[in-house]
Amino acid sequence: MTQGEVINALARRRMLAAWMAREIVPHEAGMRAWLARARVSAEDIDELMQEAYCQIVSLPSVDHITAPRAYFMASLRHMMLRRIRRAQVVALDALGEVENWRDENIISPEDEAGSRIFYQRVMAIIAGLPERCRRVVELRKIEGWSQKDIAAHLGMSEKAVEKQVWVGVRAIREAWAKAEAQSAQRMDQAERGAGGVR
Amino acid sequence: MNQTREHDRDMAARFVARMDGDNWAEADEAELQLWLDGGPGREGLLLQAHAGWLAATPVAQEEEPATPAFWRRRGVLGAMAASVAAAVGAALWLDARSTFATRLGEIRRVPLADGSVMTINSGSELTVRMARGSREVEIAQGEAWFDVAKDATRPFTVAAGKVRARAVGTAFSVRRRETGVEVLVTEGVVESWSEGDESLRLRLVAGERALLSDTAVVHHESDRASAVDRTLAWRSGMIDLNGTSLSEAADEFNRYNQRQIIIADPAVADEQFDGLFRINDPQGFAQAVKASLNVGIDESDPRVIRLTKSQ
Numbered sequence: 001m002t003q004g005e006v007i008n009a010l011a012r013r014r015m016l017a018a019w020m021a022r023e024i025v026p027h028e029a030g031m032r033a034w035l036a037r038a039r040v041s042a043e044d045i046d047e048l049m050q051e052a053y054c055q056i057v058s059l060p061s062v063d064h065i066t067a068p069r070a071y072f073m074a075s076l077r078h079m080m081l082r083r084i085r086r087a088q089v090v091a092l093d094a095l096g097e098v099e100n101w102r103d104e105n106i107i108s109p110e111d112e113a114g115s116r117i118f119y120q121r122v123m124a125i126i127a128g129l130p131e132r133c134r135r136v137v138e139l140r141k142i143e144g145w146s147q148k149d150i151a152a153h154l155g156m157s158e159k160a161v162e163k164q165v166w167v168g169v170r171a172i173r174e175a176w177a178k179a180e181a182q183s184a185q186r187m188d189q190a191e192r193g194a195g196g197v198r
Numbered sequence: 199m200n201q202t203r204e205h206d207r208d209m210a211a212r213f214v215a216r217m218d219g220d221n222w223a224e225a226d227e228a229e230l231q232l233w234l235d236g237g238p239g240r241e242g243l244l245l246q247a248h249a250g251w252l253a254a255t256p257v258a259q260e261e262e263p264a265t266p267a268f269w270r271r272r273g274v275l276g277a278m279a280a281s282v283a284a285a286v287g288a289a290l291w292l293d294a295r296s297t298f299a300t301r302l303g304e305i306r307r308v309p310l311a312d313g314s315v316m317t318i319n320s321g322s323e324l325t326v327r328m329a330r331g332s333r334e335v336e337i338a339q340g341e342a343w344f345d346v347a348k349d350a351t352r353p354f355t356v357a358a359g360k361v362r363a364r365a366v367g368t369a370f371s372v373r374r375r376e377t378g379v380e381v382l383v384t385e386g387v388v389e390s391w392s393e394g395d396e397s398l399r400l401r402l403v404a405g406e407r408a409l410l411s412d413t414a415v416v417h418h419e420s421d422r423a424s425a426v427d428r429t430l431a432w433r434s435g436m437i438d439l440n441g442t443s444l445s446e447a448a449d450e451f452n453r454y455n456q457r458q459i460i461i462a463d464p465a466v467a468d469e470q471f472d473g474l475f476r477i478n479d480p481q482g483f484a485q486a487v488k489a490s491l492n493v494g495i496d497e498s499d500p501r502v503i504r505l506t507k508s509q
Contacts, residue, residue, distance in 0.1 A: 006227045010217060013248065020249035053249075054242030122256050127295070138297050140218070141255050147219040149301060153321070158219065166215035173211065173250045 016062065020053070023068035025176065026118050031073060040080065048083075052076050125175040129168060136164040137172075202237075209233060210243040214251050299323040300340070303454045303478060305432060313347035314354065317433050319373070320454045320477075341373035343384075343433055360412040363390040370402075371430055378411040382426050435477050441470045444487065444505070451480045457500070459484065463507045466493050 028049070035045045052075050056062065065071045126137055139150045147165065151158045213230050216222065234240050298318055300306050306318045311328050318324065322340020327333075331351065335344070337358040346354045348367025355364045356372045361379040363372055368386025372379060381390050383402045391399040392412055400408055400415060405426055409417040431438035437450050445467040448459040454477045461467050469491050475483045484495050484503045496504035 001224055001227060003224060006222070006224050009227055010222050013217070013244075014252075017245060017248035018252050020245060021252035021255075025249050025253035050239050050242040050246065052242075053245045054239055057241040057245050119256055122254050125254055126256075137254075139299055142297065143299050145299075145301070153299065153301065153323075158221065162215050162219050165218050166212050169211040169214045169218075169247055169251045170208065172254045173207070173247050176250050176253070 016057070019062055019068070020056065024072055027069045027072075028176065031076060034073075035076065035080070038080070044083075048076055048079055051079055055079075125172055128175065129171055133164045133167045133171070136161055137168040140165065140168075206237060206240055206243055207247070210240070210247040213244060214247045217248070218251065295325060295327050297323070297325045302456060305435065305477075310347075312349060312352070315345045317343045317345075319343075319432055337372055337374050339374060341371060341380075343369070343371035343430055345369045345385075357393075360393040360395075361390065361410045362393060363388050365389070375409075378409045380407065380409050382407045382429060384426055384430065431474070432477060437475045437477055437483075439471050439473050439475070441472060443467065444469045444471055444491070447471055447483070448505075451475075451477075451483055454478060455480050457481075457503060459503050459505065462496075462504045463493060465507070466491055466505065 032045055032049070035048060036042075040048065052072060055075050056072075062068070126134060126141065129137055135154065136150055139145045139153065140147065145153070147158055147161045150156075151161045154161070213233070216226060230244075234244065298306070298308060300318050300320055300322050302321050304320055307315060308318065309315050310326060310333075312333060314333070316326075316335070319341040322342060323338045324340070324342060325336045325338070327335075329352075333346075333349075333352050333354040335342070335354075335356045337356065342356075344354070344356065344365070346365050346368055350366055353364050353366060355362055358372055358374040358379040361381075363370065363381045365386060365388045368388055369384045370386075370388045371382045371384070373382075381388060381402060383404050383406050385404050387404075388402045389399065390402060390408060390410060392410060395413060398410065398413075398415055400410075400418065402408055406418070406420050407426060407429075408415060408419075425440070428438040428440055432454075437447075437454075439447050439450075442450075445461055448461055452458045457480055459480050471487065471491070473483075473486055475486070480503055481497070484497075484505065487493060487505060488495050492508050494506040494508045496506050
């Protein structure tokens with residue numbers, strides 16, 4: 001593999017991740033809530049999500065996807081139906097939930113309040129990181145500095161900065177999952193309060 | 199099973215952190231491919247961790263001056279800012295905390311939500327907290343100049359270590375140095391003190407400067423206003439020398455530039471020097487020194503400029 005190919009592979013991976021960050025991550029809460037209502041266990045939700053992410057990676061391109069969230073939902077739905085069939089014991093109401101799914105049913109509070117809530121969540125996640133890690137992540141994410149610049153500024157080695165970013169990536173991933181769970185709970189309550197849409 | 203997945207997640211995060219750095223090379227790509235091929239679903243975990251990391255990039259909201267404009271410059275989520283719903287009021291933003299940092303040679307002007315303006319000098323880092331009853335800035339490193347909007351109900355306090363400087367509506371700068379904290383007042387009145395030692399309370403008026411350590415007032419002088427202005431020439435990208443020793447002048451330039459000035463001849467270090475220079479032009483300064491002080495310049499190393507004995 002030449003250096004050029006390495007750079008291309010990295011750029012491709014970054015573009016796809018940025019696309020997912022923009023189109024899917026903000027809506028994961030709604031999707032997880034929907035899966036939870038269809039009686040999917042938390043562990044299975046994790047697995048389905050991972051599987052759906054894998055499916056995206058396997059595509060030669062995402063350019064043709066004009067409605068990313070709907071596409072991702074359809075993909076989750078398809079995988080879930082396959083699981084239910086494989087399990088043979090068909091939980092009727094679970095199936096009903098899957099079949100009844102409409103995109104408009106999963107408009108999450110996040111969508112309604114716009115990106116501001118999403119932004120607040122991002123800031124809260126960053127603020128909650130351990131001190132050393134938080135400084136590095138703030139410089140990287142808020143200031144947009146390179147790891148190299150951060151290393152020079154804080155008098156750390158680049159490896160040490162990378163280590164803090166690693167801690168940050170892991171913590172942020174967990175924080176998203178937690179925020180999603182909380183948001184799903186809120187939404188469930190809101191729905192019940194509204195007289196049981198389901 | 200769960201442990202394996204935990205470990206996989208950990209590895210995915212590790213690769214994302216490495217890709218986020220500046221040194222991704224063939225060996226890294228090969229190592230990643232090997233890992234990806236080593237277990238099912240790893241592609242998905244990697245994309246998930248990567249997307250989560252990229253999603254955690256704050257994007258500024260247009261109508262909020264408290265949010266520095268530069269937050270937008272790298273936002274991968276730029277498109278989202280366009281669909282802002284203004285329903286959520288500004289109340290959420292009170293108590294908001296923002297951190298600002300400047301690189302070597304970077305000077306940045308940042309308007310704050312209350313109408314104040316701060317200008318941050320090279321190599322600095324500070325945090326701003328705007329609350330209902332107070333405006334607080336904490337300098338972790340470096341220097342900034344503040345043009346404070348008048349608001350008697352919300353005192354504007356700058357903290358650097360234990361040293362505090364407070365103003366209601368005025369203009370002043372605070373610089374955190376190794377020897378202490380320097381407060382310079384360009385307009386109005388500033389009150390400064392050290393947390394835990396009330397005896398150090400000091401009132402500084404326009405044209406005055408003080409160097410305070412955590413436990414003592416090291417230096418206090420009533421400069422002429424012009425000298426204070428000169429010290430703050432960096433705000434317009436200049437260094438204004440007036441009877442400054444060559445070693446101090448070199449320190450000033452080294453504050454802003456990668457290319458450092460080294461005085462190799464101690465005999466000239468105390469020579470005094472006058473002149474107005476561009477902050478990012480150490481070469482120009484060296485040339486001027488050469489012309490007036492009769493020293494030599496060695497520029498053979500691109501990282502340094504050496505002032506030597508004249509040949």
